[in-house]
Amino acid sequence: MNSLPSVAIVMPVLNEEDHLESAIARLLAQDYNGEMMIVVAVAPSRDRTEVIAAELAERHPSVRVVANPSGRTPSALNAAIGASQSEVVVRVDGHALIPVDYVRIGVETLNRSGADNVGGIMAASGLTAMQKAIASAMTSKFGVGGAAFHVGGTEGEALTVYLGCFRRSALERVGGYDESMVRAQDWEMNHRIRETGGTVWFTPEMVVTYRPRSSLRSLSRQYFGYGTWRREVARRYRETISLRYLAAPVLVIGLALGLLFIVIGLLASQQLLLWVGLIPLVAYLLGVIGASVISKAGLSGFLLPIVFPVMHISWGLGFLIGRAKS
Numbered sequence: 001m002n003s004l005p006s007v008a009i010v011m012p013v014l015n016e017e018d019h020l021e022s023a024i025a026r027l028l029a030q031d032y033n034g035e036m037m038i039v040v041a042v043a044p045s046r047d048r049t050e051v052i053a054a055e056l057a058e059r060h061p062s063v064r065v066v067a068n069p070s071g072r073t074p075s076a077l078n079a080a081i082g083a084s085q086s087e088v089v090v091r092v093d094g095h096a097l098i099p100v101d102y103v104r105i106g107v108e109t110l111n112r113s114g115a116d117n118v119g120g121i122m123a124a125s126g127l128t129a130m131q132k133a134i135a136s137a138m139t140s141k142f143g144v145g146g147a148a149f150h151v152g153g154t155e156g157e158a159l160t161v162y163l164g165c166f167r168r169s170a171l172e173r174v175g176g177y178d179e180s181m182v183r184a185q186d187w188e189m190n191h192r193i194r195e196t197g198g199t200v201w202f203t204p205e206m207v208v209t210y211r212p213r214s215s216l217r218s219l220s221r222q223y224f225g226y227g228t229w230r231r232e233v234a235r236r237y238r239e240t241i242s243l244r245y246l247a248a249p250v251l252v253i254g255l256a257l258g259l260l261f262i263v264i265g266l267l268a269s270q271q272l273l274l275w276v277g278l279i280p281l282v283a284y285l286l287g288v289i290g291a292s293v294i295s296k297a298g299l300s301g302f303l304l305p306i307v308f309p310v311m312h313i314s315w316g317l318g319f320l321i322g323r324a325k326s
Helices: 020-028 049-059 073-082 102-113 129-138 168-174 185-195 216-236 243-268 271-294 298-321
Strands: 007-013 036-042 063-067 088-091 117-124 162-167 200-210
Touching: 007 020, 007 073, 007 102, 020 036, 020 049, 036 049, 036 073, 049 063, 063 073, 073 185, 088 102, 088 168, 102 117, 102 162, 102 200, 117 129, 129 298, 162 168, 162 185, 162 200, 168 185, 185 200, 185 216, 216 243, 216 298, 243 271, 243 298, 271 298
Parallel strands: 007 036, 007 088, 036 063, 117 200
Antiparallel strands: 088 162, 117 162
């Protein structure tokens, strides 16, 4: 790879009227000195997203717009990648706040590490009390496990990373994004890169601010979808099943059995069943309270005893009963 390879920044967007212009402005402000273009894949939107995207492309020669009729993220990414010929492809999201040095550090890390894909930290940061609580849970090992792109860590090889700065040769080698993966397409893509001999690399120098969901209902839908599609990944690639991804469904089963034992114990006046049923519920409750107390969420930390269970139970239910519809 040349010292300053050409870069295509690809962005799938849907109903992004409020954020698209500022997101593009951040990309145009990158301090990368090589050739760079921005390809926006626009899905059919209910707002003025398509109009705004067209206006931005007209004003800025380095911005190009392609259509994404299906509205699905992997289709959008493949369309945007196909509309460019750059040596490096940087995948971003409309809601992600990309720092000015993001592309430069990504390319430098690709060159230095020899990896096929590099990425950094998904730095969840909220504005409202609920968003702040959710952000705290999303950067907590108790909330989401120990993945470096969530909680930080040292630079090195990883199973997956947030977003990604790819060598085009790697994307071509694996055939691009799997368009049947409505969600978890990044994890699945990184798995195929690693399975074909490539390296996925995490660096804490690439930090992207992520705005989390603003309500418990939307958070629940998000994590139910995560669990549903993580099971689909496990179904396709059984070797990826690990204790970390089984934790939430096992928790849901444990809590359900605990409640069942409690009900039976009360109905049958069996103290032993009652106490057995209380064990998983009390253990999880103590974990939630402990993680909430040691969090750095400030006043919004009072919401964590609600946020943690919503995330865990929604993810677990998605894994257990969700149906992935390709």
